[in-house]
Amino acid sequence: MDINALLLGKIFNRLSPASLNPFLLQIQNRLQSYFPEGDPRQVVACLSSPQLLTRMKLLRDEIIFSEPLLHSFCPVWSELGFDLNETFLDAIRIRCVPDKFHENVEAKSVSYIHRDPWYANPQCQLNFWIPIYDVEKGAGFSIYPPYFKKAIPNNSDLFDYQEWLELGGFQSNKVFSDRKQIFPAPLYNLDEVDTVDIHSRAGEMICFASHHLHGTSPNRSGLARFTLEVRFVLRSHLESRVGPKKLDNFSKGSTLIHMYDLIRHEPVPKALIKHYEDGFVPEKSRQDS
Ligand SMILES: [Fe+2]
Known part of the structure; x- marks a missing residue:
């Protein structure tokens, strides 16, 4: 796989590394154990919403903190051409999107179209999307390649990562009377032309730059959708300050503070985070200055 092409917007769809299958089997087994019915x-x-949230939180934490599962996933990176010695991982995160979730107004933010960097993810972040079971056409998510190099008015300037963490992060069940989580989104409806519908069979996966505009599709499949999302960066990308331009990302903070390297399990050095983030100034600020 041409890793640098990822940062230029190339999408690697329907990858099927052989080492994904044994890992997936373990995930399916863990998932089944949380849904014994x-x-x-x-x-x-x-299930009621609280019941589902409770089960998913327990399962999510188990996967995030399981050393054997991470160990079992590492060959997937290697097989795709990534060097484990220079990979910093956020987490292997499981996600559940219930059938007809899009009809629930409280879940509206789940389907917001976004770039991950609007949520303070680094510009060079790469994502894997891995369905745990087959996901049919139209029931996965969409990528909007025409916007890779095109700025979109959005409210990422309201996003502060520290505040986000205090309010519980993604899938938070905390409620505050005086503060609300900000889910950055475009300020107007976008032209849905040349979108790429991402769906695939279990055993396949996709790799793309998280700067790509993307959003969850409505789920009308009649089944809940379980996927894994893996977000990571490469040390060489941080060192050489490469990544898509910060066209329209005005978020504050950096999720790099939580990433750790796969071999030594050490966090990204603070000096390296500063070196990288200082190299990315939003385009708008550049024009203003
Ligand atoms: Fe995303």
């Missing part, structure tokens, strides 16, 4: 994709519809 039957097929997890069907059981979700029978």
